[in-house]
Amino acid sequence: MAASKGKKEQDRTPPPLPEPLAVPVADSHTHLDMQSGTPAEGLARAAAVGVTTVVQVGCDVPGSRWAADLAAEHEQVHAAVALHPNEAPRIFLGDPDGWSGQRRTPGGQDALDEALAEIDRLAALPHVLAVGETGLDYFRTGPEGVDLQKESFRRHIEIAKRHGKALVIHDRDAHQDVIALLLEEGAPERTVFHCYSGDAAMARTCAEHGWYLSFAGPVTYKANHALREALTATPLDRVLIETDAPFLTPHPYRGRPNAPYLIPVTLRAMADHLALGEDELATAIAANTARAFGY
Template sequence: MASKTVSDSKSADRTTPPPLPAPLAVAVADSHTHLDMQSGTPAESLARAASVGVTTVVQVGCDVAGSRWAAELAAEFEAVHAAVALHPNEAPRLVLGDPDGWSGQKRTPGGPPALDAALAEIDALAALPHVKAVGETGLDYFRTGPEGVDIQKESFRRHIEIAKRHGKALVIHDRDAHQDVIDLLLKEGAPERTVFHCYSGDAAMAEVCAEHGWYLSFAGPVTFKANQPLRDALAVTPLDRVLIETDAPFLTPHPYRGRPNAPYLIPVTLRSMAETLGLHEDELATAVAENTARAFGY
């Protein structure tokens, strides 16, 4: 048998799930994950996470089908809470047939009625008791060009209204759109419980968010060596507004960057964050657990 090449070995490593980390002594929640995009069954993923102290997850929808699935999963598993929404890139895809949306799937243009119909479904799902949040919604200028900006803003406004009307948390996706996201939140009036998913701003923005009582959820990038500005943002965030997430299967923390992410890797990110903050991991875990329950109302 021929020996493996170096490239074969690296390729295999990138598809191999990282090992289980040491369990946390204080149970925490993964505030943002996509179990529908991960390998294995949801039951297997939840059991693996629980084995290391991650006993609750927020399953996040990015379109109507994914939001339905999230709501169904939350109804089935006590450890799952659902968030439902159209991803910022989904709205332009519905209206324009934009092929560069969050999933890269081409969609036939449907115009404003298609967006109205999709938002009506999100509204209905948001009324369910096991749906704890409206999101991920917001603005993403990385994938959607100028022609989609106004559509994204309209979708974001309507998600804000849905969240407030149903008394649910708002989960924000903000990519390359920091100031516009903040401006729109202030203009429309942010829900009482607003969460910046995978926070990517700097320390100055974190201080603005803190002034308004918004929650900042940190993911794998906070562990990357080059991301000192993100750690600076974490350092100025009030401890009672800090959340943690995987955004799995994306954004795997160091030292497993590039390999599949999953909720069971939360302890890796939490320990890195505790080091940044100069806290014992149990103290940070206790705060994160309390914050997540308060932010999502469970």
Template sequence: MARSKGDNSTPPPVPEPLRVPVADSHTHLDMQDATPEEILAKAASVGVNTVVQVGCDIPGSRWAAEIAAKHANVHATVSLHPNEAPRIVLGDPDGWSGQKRGPGGMAALDAAIEEIDALAALPQVRGVGETGLDYFRTGPEGVAVQQESFRRHIALAKKHAKALVIHDRDAHEDVLRILTEKGAPERTVFHCYSGDEEMAKVCAEAGYYLSFAGPVTFPANHHLRAALAVTPMDRILVETDAPFLTPAPFRGRPNAPYLIPVTLRAMAQVKGVEEDEMAAAVAANTARAFDY
């Protein structure tokens, strides 16, 4: 049966290939419909020759390490997502996650962090994250757990000399404060950067990398384009966060690494540089940020 024109399940068309290969600095291969091999081949066909696979819980982090061990062009990060930490400690009383967990207490968080610690030591694991803070649907108890988990992930990144990948949603001030208090790792990446121009200047001064995703292409997000405009070229990364955050004009349809060229071309326009210059910069920056 043919899909209707407005069917949001239809994958966006394949964009024109990039002339200079780049990396998708943040994706979730395990959440996409195709096999990893199919996803990687489609991405490579448009010049996206490297991806960073992000683990958000214990099973996902194990899988990230396993898939990175099988593919030279896949690098892993491992973590307990900011929303995962409260579920481990406090359980899931409102059933939002659908996991219906009981509370495990801080002992359960300790055990989970120990496993992330072991995974972070693996050579194919290039980063610790996505960690950080997400205040979108978190109450006071959850905030306290998230902050403790974030501090422990910072310590792990420094212990293993790996990149720290930050998830920051509605929590800019506290994320920056904790990074300052604990001392940020040498290589710190703000995944799907969501701050404004002034925050971007603070991050640039601190030497943090800012990774821009599909939202930088959304017409209403002038603040993201203003932030990108003031971010130094040597601090910029590009990502999909696939299957989420599909760039305009395909918002709401399935995202995948092969759509990186759409976002990168929009970013080049904001920076006022040629596509090849933008691609060369983000490729070098991603390799430097994740030490591959």
């Protein structure tokens, strides 16, 4: 007789395709390179439910090259290139456990400068529409990495402004410092807070500066009342939507693999909260995303 299991196994099967949206929208932040299946398969599933455009986001140099190459190959893909906030300390310290899994030797400032120079080169490409995800992350990188993160963030801001590209912000447990640094350096005209996680007061501050807030699966989680209050506080012309797939799968599929085709699940939850028709919200999000990324 087999031993009974102590707890229920987590369901890791892909969620079913939702009902298609009548008004096509974009997934403003995804990682197709981290998802199962081929990019072409993922794009086809997304298109089948009305997600006709995606922004493929790089987190390190190899991932940013991959994003740029994919955008060059597929008209419906736009690329964002950057060193993730946690990547700058890894490069500087030679940590082998970066996003790409490539083993490094300690390189110090020269290695970081070389990586940022490659991001600069990629950002100049016409099919690369954004610099990001960049910003600050105080959850995974401790105090010893803060100065390196800030240096990397400042240099990404400069790259975005020089090339006229959107800036995509990763902000985790660093709200005040992210906003302070953006104001100190001068944020690009088009700045997007990816997977917005602040409160309503911060949303109003972002709106005052004309920044865009992109909402992901967590806005659908029952306990996230403050995040839904932030959505309510965000002007409709500054709201974007994303999956951050394969992470942050929306309710009721939390814990299962995320992908761009699940955007309609999050969008419908947002529309219900805002008391808007899904077509009205989708129309606004589609226009906002095109304006934010300049396509």
